[in-house]
Amino acid sequence: MLFHQNRIVKLLGIKYPVIQGGMAWVATGELAAAVSEAGGLGTIGAGNAPAEIVREEIRKVKEITDKPFAVNVMLLSHFVEEIMELVIEEKVPVVTTGAGNPGKYIEKLKEIGTKVIPVVPSTALARRMERLKVDALIAEGTEAGGHIGELATMALIPQIVDADDIPVIAAGGIADGRGLVAALALGADAVQMGTRFIACKECTAHQNYKEAVIKAADRDTVVTGRTTGHLVRNLRNFLSRRIMEMEKAGASKEEIEKYGIGRLRMAVREGNIEEGTVMLGQIAGLINNIKTAKEIINDIINEANLIIENLRGINYNE
Numbered sequence: 001m002l003f004h005q006n007r008i009v010k011l012l013g014i015k016y017p018v019i020q021g022g023m024a025w026v027a028t029g030e031l032a033a034a035v036s037e038a039g040g041l042g043t044i045g046a047g048n049a050p051a052e053i054v055r056e057e058i059r060k061v062k063e064i065t066d067k068p069f070a071v072n073v074m075l076l077s078h079f080v081e082e083i084m085e086l087v088i089e090e091k092v093p094v095v096t097t098g099a100g101n102p103g104k105y106i107e108k109l110k111e112i113g114t115k116v117i118p119v120v121p122s123t124a125l126a127r128r129m130e131r132l133k134v135d136a137l138i139a140e141g142t143e144a145g146g147h148i149g150e151l152a153t154m155a156l157i158p159q160i161v162d163a164d165d166i167p168v169i170a171a172g173g174i175a176d177g178r179g180l181v182a183a184l185a186l187g188a189d190a191v192q193m194g195t196r197f198i199a200c201k202e203c204t205a206h207q208n209y210k211e212a213v214i215k216a217a218d219r220d221t222v223v224t225g226r227t228t229g230h231l232v233r234n235l236r237n238f239l240s241r242r243i244m245e246m247e248k249a250g251a252s253k254e255e256i257e258k259y260g261i262g263r264l265r266m267a268v269r270e271g272n273i274e275e276g277t278v279m280l281g282q283i284a285g286l287i288n289n290i291k292t293a294k295e296i297i298n299d300i301i302n303e304a305n306l307i308i309e310n311l312r313g314i315n316y317n318e
């Protein structure tokens, strides 16, 4: 069987090597539970939310499913300390981290058996994480939506795979079975997908946000934040144009950050996809339908299996 010896599947106790990205505001308990029920690993995105809000999402997941799930801790959050206390109290099976170095939290999480999986945008951070004995790494390329690093998935994955002996989950630019097989070919053991799971029936984001993903073409994302030091891939819309104008005009980091406050919520909850921040990855252009979490996962696995079967016939020496 294709995924029988898969290290990530074994580590996490899931059926398929598909992880749902922990998107702030978008990745609620409902979405995470649906993905975990379908055999992947669902993730709650803590984003900038306080612990009490995230606790409710954890409770929702636990009500719907007994399967493993993750909480993504966004390390730039003001509430990071209380979120870490919460995930320990709730004995969350898997913690993924983003937007920083989770070094000082790893020991406490591991003590209670929580699996720790940081997102790394470079081999330098991957090596540091290996020394701290994390369970796996998510190597996220710049194709991804939201806060991103500089390296593309195609270049990043094999370099991270070779830099350490930890299982690697590939992320950024992946939305179907072709992406999964490509990631496996580069040496990853699994994929994490965010954008694909926005266009998902169980995703609680506003319908306008889901439609923005479906409507987006290949060149419809832009990267803002070159001047603030926090690169963010989001939809080319009124807001991103305004921010790029401010950046060109030499606005200060504080001014730009202040202008962006509350904008993600505005897009995800209120459906204001012009004045809000619509975070999405470059692969949005490939996504043209809304499916259930189960359909997304089953389709990816079936497509990957077919591709692998076809590849078996190839031999360049003949």
Ligand code: TUI
Pocket: 024, 047, 074, 076, 097, 098, 099, 100, 101, 119, 120, 121, 125, 140, 145, 146, 147, 148, 149, 230, 232, 279
């Ligand atoms: O974290 C993400 N994606 C996100 S976080 C987010 S909320 C936000 N909004 C505006 C500005 C900043 C954050 C929206 N989307 N993906 C995982 C990810 N982690 N991408 C890049 C990184 C990363 C970057 C630097 C991880 C570690 C890192 O380390 C720097 C260091 O301290 O070594």
